[in-house]
Amino acid sequence: MQVVVFSAKPYDRQFLDAANEAAGSPHRLRYLEARLTPETAALAQGAEAVCAFVNDQANAAVLEDLAQRGIRLLALRSAGFNNVDLAAAQRLGITVARVPAYSPESVAEHTVAMMLALNRRIHRAYNRVREGNFALDGLLGFDMHGRTAGIVGTGRIGLAVARILSGFGCRLLAYDPYPSEEGRALGLDFVTVEALLARSDIVTLHCPLTPATHHLIDAAAIARMRPGAMLINTSRGAIVDTRAAIAGLKSGAIGLLGLDVYEEEGDLFFEDLSSHMLQDDVFARLLTFPNVLITAHQAFFTTEALTAIGETTIGNITAFAETGRALHAVSIEKLA
Ligand code: NAD
Numbered sequence: 321m322q323v324v325v326f327s328a329k330p331y332d333r334q335f336l337d338a339a340n341e342a343a344g345s346p347h348r349l350r351y352l353e354a355r356l357t358p359e360t361a362a363l364a365q366g367a368e369a370v371c372a373f374v375n376d377q378a379n380a381a382v383l384e385d386l387a388q389r390g391i392r393l394l395a396l397r398s399a400g401f402n403n404v405d406l407a408a409a410q411r412l413g414i415t416v417a418r419v420p421a422y423s424p425e426s427v428a429e430h431t432v433a434m435m436l437a438l439n440r441r442i443h444r445a446y447n448r449v450r451e452g453n454f455a456l457d458g459l460l461g462f463d464m465h466g467r468t469a470g471i472v473g474t475g476r477i478g479l480a481v482a483r484i485l486s487g488f489g490c491r492l493l494a495y496d497p498y499p500s501e502e503g504r505a506l507g508l509d510f511v512t513v514e515a516l517l518a519r520s521d522i523v524t525l526h527c528p529l530t531p532a533t534h535h536l537i538d539a540a541a542i543a544r545m546r547p548g549a550m551l552i553n554t555s556r557g558a559i560v561d562t563r564a565a566i567a568g569l570k571s572g573a574i575g576l577l578g579l580d581v582y583e584e585e586g587d588l589f590f591e592d593l594s595s596h597m598l599q600d601d602v603f604a605r606l607l608t609f610p611n612v613l614i615t616a617h618q619a620f621f622t623t624e625a626l627t628a629i630g631e632t633t634i635g636n637i638t639a640f641a642e643t644g645r646a647l648h649a650v651s652i653e654k655l656a
Contacts, residue, residue, distance in 0.1 A: 321640070335630035370394050371637075404416055417636035417637075419636075549576075580618065635647050
């Protein structure tokens with residue numbers, strides 16, 4: 321198939337080309353640095369499929385434009401699909417495919433890396449030691465062993481986090497509308513989201529972004545948390561109300577905050593903006609807190625994950641080309 325790959329970075333090209341070559345080079349991949357937006361959708365002209373990532377916009381207007389240009393497949397290089405208007409895709413006859421499980425461990429391990437870095441103030445210690453400041457004041461952490469971690473969303477990534485944290489000797493609480501036997505076997509205690517927030521020293525978010533989880537962590541939820549608790553979000557930015565989180569940091573309700581995702585990350589993440597003036601005042605405020613650690617949506621960024629993303633994406637495109645059905649199609653029912 322003729323495929324236009326939006327938001328393509330050198331690493332996307334490397335892993336997609338490798339997967340395409342391994343499959344006998346059945347597809348012609350055209351790489352574009354541009355993000356998919358209403359303004360750039362026209363660049364898909366001449367292709368049959370579009371390959372997109374987390375900050376590409378596949379809203380109704382974009383999908384209508386793509387459909388008119390003959391695009392029949394939207395192959396996401398991500399697990400999440402909150403950036404796609406699935407109803408519009410269905411109406412327009414565009415199949416949406418994704419990569420459902422490309423290495424839950426990549427995200428889970430980054431999540432725990434953020435927990436440990438924040439807890440033991442590694443981000444501050446690194447700078448101090450480089451400047452010859454060997455004082456320990458302000459670096460006091462806590463033992464993970466015996467602490468209570470609350471996992472919101474116990475799918476593939478949430479369970480991988482649970483496996484790691486149980487190795488630390490954490491007590492594990494969980495909230496998921498669909499509690500699993502696998503979770504229970506790992507020692508997860510499934511409780512309400514309110515109880516999880518009230519009892520956890522660490523709250524970590526691994527549910528998808530849906531209308532039900534948008535701003536799940538808002539001012540009221542933060543007020544329910546244990547004062548000074550740690551909050552980690554490596555799922556999707558809009559699950560946390562950023563302004564409420566800033567208020568929580570100022571009051572001390574949130575003691576430590578780790579973010580790999582941010583509500584308005586589409587204008588920032590994946591780009592080198594170091595020579596530009598930061599325009600986002602909310603993000604700028606977040607950066608002023610010493611107890612906030614932000615990474616730019618890199619939790620997935622391991623060799624294993626990128627290899628799997630490349631292989632599954634090419635597999636989705638090949639299956640669609642051969643049978644009219646992708647291997648991992650996203651149906652609108654998944655939103656229910
Ligand atoms: P998954 O589908 O395996 O698991 C999601 C779990 O969330 C399911 O068990 C589901 O029942 C649960 N859930 C649904 N609605 C919920 C709600 N209202 N409250 C609590 N739980 C709810 O997905 P996964 O592979 O574990 O990925 C989880 C999320 O992680 C993805 O949706 C994506 O947004 C995010 N993600 C982030 C990165 C990154 O690089 N930062 C990479 C991959 C995925």
